[in-house]
Amino acid sequence: MSKKKILTLVFVREAGKILLGFKKRGFGAGLWNGFGGKVEEGETILQGAKRELLEECGLKAHSLKSVGLINFEFESDPTILEVHIFQTSDFSGLVAESEEMRPRWYSEESIPFSQMWPDDRLWFPYMLKDRQFEGYFLFKGMDIILNHWLKEVNLLNS
Numbered sequence: 001m002s003k004k005k006i007l008t009l010v011f012v013r014e015a016g017k018i019l020l021g022f023k024k025r026g027f028g029a030g031l032w033n034g035f036g037g038k039v040e041e042g043e044t045i046l047q048g049a050k051r052e053l054l055e056e057c058g059l060k061a062h063s064l065k066s067v068g069l070i071n072f073e074f075e076s077d078p079t080i081l082e083v084h085i086f087q088t089s090d091f092s093g094l095v096a097e098s099e100e101m102r103p104r105w106y107s108e109e110s111i112p113f114s115q116m117w118p119d120d121r122l123w124f125p126y127m128l129k130d131r132q133f134e135g136y137f138l139f140k141g142m143d144i145i146l147n148h149w150l151k152e153v154n155l156l157n158s
């Protein structure tokens with residue numbers, strides 16, 4: 001039987017730039033991604049997303065907009081990752097490297113997709129156009145997408 005893990009993923013965008021973090025350890029190490037992680041017991045998804053952003057890159061989000069919801073499944077693992085994706089331009093603080101992430105601003109015209117999870121190049125276009133989406137990806141290992149779907153939806157905003 002499959003079980004679910006709830007995770008968050010936050011992208012900070014400002015003036016045509018997007019803040020990505022180079023994951024230094026753990027799941028997805030060696031890839032650029034947004035900031036996020038597991039939602040802890042007793043916190044809401046939104047609280048978890050803000051906490052992870054602060055812990056991983058030093059920025060405090062004052063508000064977050066829902067962007068997408070993706071369920072990821074890995075062929076050899078019964079756990080489904082339910083990832084709630086947000087974006088924000090409403091933040092304060094100074095960008096700082098953490099134990100887990102090395103942050104860097106990228107122009108939205110030159111996102112390093114070849115060094116990111118392979119699903120990203122399929123759903124980033126929705127986010128960059130401020131469209132909301134839902135999706136599903138089935139992976140074989142970390143590199144091969146065996147099956148997926150994506151669709152535009154209206155998610156409630158926070």
Ligand SMILES: COc1nc(N)nc2c1ncn2[C@H]1C[C@H](O)[C@@H](COP(=O)(O)OP(=O)(O)OP(=O)(O)O)O1
Pocket residue numbers: 007008009010026027028033034035036037038039072081083117119120139
């Ligand atoms: C499989 O495809 C994925 N694509 C993208 N873009 N992001 C993904 C994918 N799968 C997971 N993620 C995101 C979701 C989270 O933001 C992180 C994983 O979080 P992590 O396992 O590092 O969670 P933490 O709570 O920070 O972990 P620790 O126990 O190491 O603190 O990747």
